Amino acid sequence: MATTAIDLKEEILQLKKERNAVILAHNYQVGEIQDIADYVGDSLGLAYKAQETDCDVIAFCGVHFMAETAKILNPNKTVVLPDRDAGCSLEESCPAEDLAAFLEANKEKNYYVIAYINCSGGVKALCDVIVTSGNAIDIVNKAPADRPILFVPDANLGAWVMEQTGRKMDLWQGACYVHVEFTQNSINKIKEEYPEALVVAHPECTTAVRMLADEVCSTEKMIGFCKNAPVKDIIVVTESGMLHRLQKEAPDKNLIAGPTDKCACNDCHFMKMNTMEKLRDCLLNLTPTVEMPEEIRQRAEAPIIRMLEQSK
Structure with missing residues (x-):
């Protein structure tokens, strides 16, 4: 019989308890992973959480450099990444x-x-x-x-x-590669559809896109901007996974994914390589682990x- 989403969630929570693990997830992860994580945040928040944890295992749902950062700060803990190939351009x-x-x-x-x-x-x-x-x-x-x-x-x-x-x-x-796919043309087009909307953009975007934004900030600071914005419509120019968290944090806003010239939203295929099944498997098998030479780590x-x- 096929594993249901509920069964998978229960398996992950049970394994987390057995392994004395913490699940950390970046804002760009798929919604199901964000919802089961102990902490969801940006790179700075995740670095703090990795430093603070007293668990034996860190399951890092993000890309490789993020899990590596957790290992650098926690050399005596087991750090696992659901998909070893989740890299970063x-x-x-x-x-x-x-x-x-x-x-x-x-x-x-x-x-x-x-x-x-x-x-x-x-x-x-x-x-x-x-x-x-x-x-x-x-x-x-x-x-x-x-x-x-x-x-x-x-x-x-x-x-x-x-x-x-x-x-x-x-x-x-x-x-x-994700943020440079947003263009002046693609943002101007969506602004034509929502003329009253404010635009919030990540600073990894190009200068031309940043100049169109009402606010340029990190993903974490986008939450406060969206909550406090004096308008309902907000165009969010960053990786599409951020909208899952923003919709939970600012439910009264109409949050619009910043489009590219090719599509209506923009996914990082590296971030989306992590799945609930892979999270379950990495907690079950405690692999793939993140390792590095101690001299480099120090x-x-x-x-x-x-x-x-x-x-x-």
Whole structure:
């Protein structure tokens, strides 16, 4: 007999109890996973929760770099990811060996390296401090004034941070494939359908799209914006999974997925690789686990802890 959604949920909850596990889920996960998670949030919130947990097992429903961050902060815990292949175009845009070679070739500049959290543990190990979209402005403002900044890997987020801080930075030319698919044309078209709507966009979007937004902010800050917006219609320009949480948090609003030129909403296929069945299986088998060399983990931990301390 086929497993029903109710049976699957009960299996996951039972396994979570048996394994003394916590389930962490990113805002871009499918709704069923968000609903069963112990905590749903953005990269910064998830990093805090990973640091705080006293469970034996962390089931991280997100993409690989997020689960890796949890492992960096919890070396003695078992960290599992439902789908080992849930990657990230931003992470892939900045291989650690390429960054190491660039820093070596430009060592006379003595870069202060700031990395967006959407990068590998190997890249984190080469950096001075990590940022998320929610805290990047504050942390860049705290960077040493006497050193040039290299911001990796997202050029769009870096450009937005420069606009907000006035701080010159050299930008690694990486991008999130999901957010760059939103265009000026696609947002203008949806605004024609909802002329009274406000637009909230993620800073990983291009400059042309950010200029059309009434607010540019992290996914977590989108919740407050949508709750407090003086209008009913809000166009949300980020990965479509965010609307599941927003609809729960702001039920009185008409939340409209930001479209691309190709489709009415925008999914990250990496985020959507995690399923309830894979979550059940990773708790059952405690695999796939996230591991890394201890030397890399220790070096990567320092800039993450620096971020968490500077974000309090």
